[in-house]
Each structure stands twice: as structure tokens, then as C-alpha cells.
Amino acid sequence: xxxxxxxxxxxxxxxxxSIDSRVTVRRSGPPDPAxxxxxxxxxxxxxxxxxxxLEVAVQAANALAKPAVVFFAPxxxxxxxxxxxxxxxxxxxxxxxxxxxxxxxxFVLRRFPEHSLTKFCEEIRPSLVVGDENxxxxxxxxxxxxxxxxxxxxxxxxxxxxxxxKLLEKAQYAAHIIRPRLQAQLGRFLVPPKNTKAGVAWRKPxxxxxxxxxxxxxxGWPLDASVGPVSDFRGxxxxxxxxxxxxxxxxxxxxxxxxxxxxxxxxSRLSPYLHFGHIxxxxxxxxxxxxxxxxxxxxxxxxxxxxxxxxxxxxxxFDPNYDNFECAEPWAHRTLASHAKDNRPVLYxxxxxxxxxxxxxxxxAAQMQMVNTGWMHNYVRxxxxxxxxxWSPSPAEAYQIAVRLNDKYQLDGRDPNGYTGIAWSIVxxxxxxxxxxxxxxxxxxxxxxxxxxxxxxxxxxxxNSVP
Ligand SMILES: Cc1cc2nc3c(=O)[nH]c(=O)nc-3n(C[C@H](O)[C@H](O)[C@H](O)COP(=O)(O)OP(=O)(O)OC[C@H]3O[C@@H](n4cnc5c(N)ncnc54)[C@H](O)[C@@H]3O)c2cc1C
Numbered sequence: 001x002x003x004x005x006x007x008x009x010x011x012x013x014x015x016x017x018s019i020d021s022r023v024t025v026r027r028s029g030p031p032d033p034a035x036x037x038x039x040x041x042x043x044x045x046x047x048x049x050x051x052x053x054l055e056v057a058v059q060a061a062n063a064l065a066k067p068a069v070v071f072f073a074p075x076x077x078x079x080x081x082x083x084x085x086x087x088x089x090x091x092x093x094x095x096x097x098x099x100x101x102x103x104x105x106x107f108v109l110r111r112f113p114e115h116s117l118t119k120f121c122e123e124i125r126p127s128l129v130v131g132d133e134n135x136x137x138x139x140x141x142x143x144x145x146x147x148x149x150x151x152x153x154x155x156x157x158x159x160x161x162x163x164x165x166k167l168l169e170k171a172q173y174a175a176h177i178i179r180p181r182l183q184a185q186l187g188r189f190l191v192p193p194k195n196t197k198a199g200v201a202w203r204k205p206x207x208x209x210x211x212x213x214x215x216x217x218x219x220g221w222p223l224d225a226s227v228g229p230v231s232d233f234r235g236x237x238x239x240x241x242x243x244x245x246x247x248x249x250x251x252x253x254x255x256x257x258x259x260x261x262x263x264x265x266x267x268s269r270l271s272p273y274l275h276f277g278h279i280x281x282x283x284x285x286x287x288x289x290x291x292x293x294x295x296x297x298x299x300x301x302x303x304x305x306x307x308x309x310x311x312x313x314x315x316x317x318f319d320p321n322y323d324n325f326e327c328a329e330p331w332a333h334r335t336l337a338s339h340a341k342d343n344r345p346v347l348y349x350x351x352x353x354x355x356x357x358x359x360x361x362x363x364x365a366a367q368m369q370m371v372n373t374g375w376m377h378n379y380v381r382x383x384x385x386x387x388x389x390x391w392s393p394s395p396a397e398a399y400q401i402a403v404r405l406n407d408k409y410q411l412d413g414r415d416p417n418g419y420t421g422i423a424w425s426i427v428x429x430x431x432x433x434x435x436x437x438x439x440x441x442x443x444x445x446x447x448x449x450x451x452x453x454x455x456x457x458x459x460x461x462x463x464n465s466v467p
Contacts, residue, residue: 013063014128018155021189022052022164024133026147027154031064035127035152037106037202038064041117042072043142044134045159046092047237048099050193050280053132053157058105058196064127067202069106072096073115074217079138080407080414082224084374088411090217091235092278097213099237103195106202108210111217118149123208131156132277135165135317135416160274161310162281163189171318172311174430179307186306190285230374233272233411240273244284248291255297262369262377263460268301269375272411274309281305311430312420323403323419325396328427335433335441336395342438348391350401362452363387365464367405372464374411378421380460383451385425390439399426 011030018025031038040057048054054070061068074089093109100107108120121129131143133156147154158164163185172178204210211217233239247268251258258266273279285305288298321327328336348358356364356371366380376384385402392398402422407413423429426443433442451457 010063014060017056017060017063020056020157021167022158023056024156024158024166025153026131026143026156027150027152029153031060031128032125032152033064033127035064035066035125037061037067037069037124037126039121039124039126039129040068040070040105041129041131041146042070042096043132043139045132045277045280046072046089046096047278047280048096048103048105049195049237050283051132051159051277052193052280052282053130053159054105055194055196056155056157057128057130058103058198060128060130062196062199065200066127067106067200068198069108069124069126069202070096070100071108071110071117071120073110073112073117073120075112075115076218076221076223077112078414080404082227082408083218084227084229084409085411085414086218086221086223087229088233088235088272088374089276091239092237092276093217094213095236095238095278104198104201106204107213108204108208109213109215109217110209110211112221114209117146121150121152124205126152128152129154132160133158133165134160135313136414137320160277160281161313162186162285162306163310165310165313165317168314172314175307175311178311178314179303182306182310190282190289192286193280193282227408230372230411232373233269233375235272235276235278237273237278240270240279241283243268243270243273244279244287248287248293252288252291252293252297252301256294256300259300260379261455262366262380263456263463267378271415271417272375275412275415275417281309308420309417312416315420315423315429316416322416322423325399325427327419327423327429329429331433332427332429332441332443335436335443336427339439339441340394344391344393344439346391347393350404353388353391353401354405358387358391360387360448361461362448362457365461369464370405370409374409376410379451379455381421382425383446383448385422386440386444386446387448389426389443395426402426 038057038061040054045051045053058068097107129152163182258264288301316322319327356367366376366384370376388402389398406418424431428443431444434444436442437445
């Protein structure tokens with residue numbers, strides 16, 4: 001009788017967790033009571049702090065009175081990732097290990113070719129596997145495949161957005177449409193995470209293979225090393241928290257006036273950390289919310305972090321053409337098609353652009369900022385992409401060049417924000433039609449002359465002179 005009551009309580013708790021709005025049940029069924037632990041399959045949310053997916057795994061483990069174990073296994077074949085990205089990822093691993101240790105959670109680090117989740121689960125026999133979410137097509141396909149292969153239930157948790165992206169149900173067509181929908185949910189989701197400790201410690205079976213967190217996981221991998229690591233950004237949760245603190249102390253209070261000045265440090269520079277999941281958008285938003293700074297600056301920042309970032313996630317989640325020209329709205333297709341045959345007095349090859357060999361020193365500086373530091377300021381990113389449209393034989397080619405260069409050099413590349421920024425710049429996605437002009441049609445134009453007058457462009461060009 002007593003046993004049944006306890007069992008019911010456990011099942012109630014697991015049921016409560018599985019119907020959480022952040023959770024998607026990918027493989028249903030009751031967690032195996034004979035399993036040895038609950039596994040968190042870490043992919044997108046590479047942190048042990050403020051991680052809703054890890055939180056679900058730990059709470060499930062505690063309900064089952066079993067240990068929680070994180071399984072993290074990087075692979076060298078993520079599309080368009082190179083040595084620069086992997087070094088940043090690797091720098092974050094010791095911080096993950098440290099946070100997990102403090103929370104009494106086990107950690108298994110493997111790498112290609114020992115990266116198989118199913119093989120790991122066969123070795124360890126978990127009661128339940130919890131993963132995180134990433135709307136991009138490759139990681140989504142890995143989750144679907146894991147759901148077919150695993151013999152335990154698989155839940156995934158939308159851990160890197162503030163409002164779970166599935167709640168928006170369909171594509172949102174503009175920032176002003178998604179904004180009130182997100183705002184309406186903030187009371188429910190913008191709340192301090194619990195960071196629950198695991199109640200039962202995990203004892204690693206001696207024969208179970210796991211790498212030391214300090215191991216250089218890229219060693220021996222055939223990565224594209226033509227894009228080297230950068231010294232301007234160091235990966236990891238600790239560094240992300242330091243940058244956040246610095247931004248709140250010195251940048252947030254002037255964000256409204258300085259955020260469009262690429263020659264000064266006026267923004268958070270947190271995008272690489274948000275991309276790799278080294279910091280949670282919840283951590284950032286909560287810290288900004290409670291900071292002592294003018295309301296309009298906080299509002300402007302949260303508009304980027306929440307409205308624009310989650311609009312980008314929405315685009316990737318609901319539009320399979322998120323990274324190509326086909327994601328354009330009908331008005332943009334029409335206007336660009338009607339200017340397809342316009343004379344293009346200046347044409348550059350992708351190679352010339354990649355090497356910053358254009359006549360435009362502001363554009364070259366933007367390209368070099370990205371090549372040398374792994375990051376480009378938002379204001380010049382818009383100009384940079386629009387000029388690629390100006391100088392390419394067709395909008396479709398311009399789109400692909402922008403995607404390739406962005407994904408290759410930006411530490412925050414290969415991200416929903418990147419595809420949305422390129423779509424906004426080149427095909428007017430989430431923008432509106434402007435005045436008709438050659439090549440661009442009704443796509444908003446940015447001239448070098450007027451863009452360069454809005455900030456100290458001479459200084460910016462000096463700071464990022466070739467090479
Ligand atoms: C052509 C183009 C390409 C871009 N490529 C990327 C990319 O590959 N990866 C990427 O993360 N961002 C990209 N962006 C969006 C934006 O430029 C960067 O997120 C921002 O510059 C990062 O700097 P920060 O962290 O200092 O931003 P902050 O101004 O401090 O903003 C805080 C956070 O809000 C989010 N954010 C800010 N601006 C935007 C925006 N316009 N759209 C969506 N989210 C935003 C980011 O997560 C950012 O880290 C691109 C924009 C354009 C126009």
C-alpha cells in the first residue's frame with residue numbers, strides 16, 4: 001500500500017514535469033524504474049547553470065531517487081563549423097564540469113567517434129533521457145533519430161529562449177506582432193531558475209569511458225583550420241558572466257545612445273555565449289531587469305534579447321527556408337525580380353569580399369572586424385549584408401555569400417539570429433517596402449555615406465584596418 005502511494009507520487013511528479021510548457025515528449029512511456037540514472041543529453045545549452053533542460057533532468061532524477069548524469073559529446077562535422085568555433089566550445093567545458101560538480105551531477109565527456117548517445121545509454125541504462133532544443137535542421141534531425149533509436153523515453157526542453165517557442169504555434173510576421181505575445185508570457189517564464197542540486201550522487205563505473213574536461217577535444221580532428229581561434233573572446237560560462245557584469249556596470253546605462261556606435265564598446269558582446277549556450281537568456285534578462293539603469297535602456301536591450309532573438313528562433317522553427325532566399329515575402333520576391341536585370345556597376349567575387357578587397361573602406365573594416373575578432377557590430381552587420389546584395393550578380397547569390405561568410409567567421413554564426421539578420425538585410429524580412437531604387441527595388445537601402453556619418457566611421461576603419 002505504502003509502496004503504491006510512493007509510486008503514485010513519483011509518477012505524478014514525472015507527469016508534472018513532462019507536461020511543462022518547455023518540454024516536448026519525443027519518445028513517450030514511463031521512465032524505467034530499474035534504470036540507473038537520468039541522463040541529460042547536452043547539446044545546445046552548454047552550461048550547468050540556469051539551464052531549464054538540466055533542471056528537468058535533475059528534478060526527474062530526484063523524483064526517482066536516482067543520480068543525474070550529463071552526457072556531452074561534440075562531433076567535428078557540424079555544418080560550417082571550423083577550428084575557431086570548436087576552440088570556443090572547448091573553452092566552455094571546464095566551466096560545465098565545475099557547475100555540475102557543485103550541483104552533485106555526474107558528467108560524461110566524450111567526443112567523435114565515441115559520441116553515440118544510444119551506445120552510451122546501452123552502457124548505462126538510464127530511466128529517462130532529457131535533451132535540449134535547437135530549431136536548426138541538423139540538430140533537430142539528430143533528436144528525431146535519437147527518439148527512434150533509444151529504448152527509454154526521450155523528452156526535450158526548450159532551454160535557450162525565455163518563452164518556449166512552441167507556444168507561439170506558427171510563424172510570426174513582424175516584431176510588433178510577436179512582441180506583445182512574448183510580453184504576455186514573461187510573468188510566467190521570466191523567473192529565476194532553481195538550479196536544483198541532485199539528491200543522489202552518481203558513481204561513475206570504473207570502466208565507463210569519459211574524457212577529462214580539460215582535454216582539448218579538437219585534437220586530431222580534420223577541422224578547417226584556415227579560420228583560426230580568436231583572442232578577443234574566450235568561451236565559457238564564467239567569462240560570459242564576467243562580460244554580463246561588465247556590461248551592466250558600464251554599458252547598459254548608455255545602451256540606447258551607444259548601441260549604434262560600432263567604434264565604441266556599447267553593447268554586451270554576449271552573442272557568442274548565447275549561441276553556444278554558455279549563458280542563458282534568462283540569466284541575462286533577469287540581471288538587466290533588476291539593474292540600476294534607465295528604463296529606456298533596459299527596454300531597448302530587452303527588445304533585442306527577447307523580441308528580436310525569439311523572432312529569429314520562430315523563423316527557423318517554422319520556415320524550412322530559413323537560410324536561403326526563398327524565405328522572402330511575396331512583395332520582396334516581386335520587387336527583387338523586377339530589378340534582376342538592373343545594371344550592376346560594381347561586382348565583386350566572394351573571394352574579393354572575403355579578403356576585404358572592395359573599394360569601400362567601411363565595408364572592408366567590417367569584414368576585417370569579423371575575420372580578425374570573430375564578431376561584428378550589429379550596425380555594420382546590416383550595412384555589410386546590404387552591400388553584398390549591391391555587389392552580387394543576383395539576390396540569391398548575395399544571400400548565399402552572406403550566409404557562408406557570416407557562418408564561417410562569426411563566433412555567433414550558424415545561429416537563428418544570423419539567418420534572420422541576413423534575411424532582414426537582403427530580402428526585407430520583418431521589414432517593410434521602402435522607396436524604389438536600382439538593384440534593391442523596395443528593399444531598404446543603406447548608403448555608405450549616410451551610414452558612415454552616423455558614428456565615428458574613421459575611427460572604426462582605423463580600428464579594423466586590413467589585416
Ligand atoms: C546581417 C546580419 C547578420 C547577423 N548575424 C548574426 C549571427 O550570426 N549571430 C547572432 O547572434 N546575431 C547575428 N546578428 C544579430 C546581431 O547583429 C547580433 O546578435 C549582435 O550584434 C550581437 O552583439 P551583442 O551581443 O553585443 O548584442 P547586444 O546589442 O548586446 O544584444 C544582446 C543580445 O540580443 C540579441 N540580439 C541583438 N541584436 C539582435 C538582432 N538584430 N536580431 C536578433 N537578436 C539580436 C543577441 O542575442 C545579442 O547577444 C546579425 C545581424 C545582421 C544584420
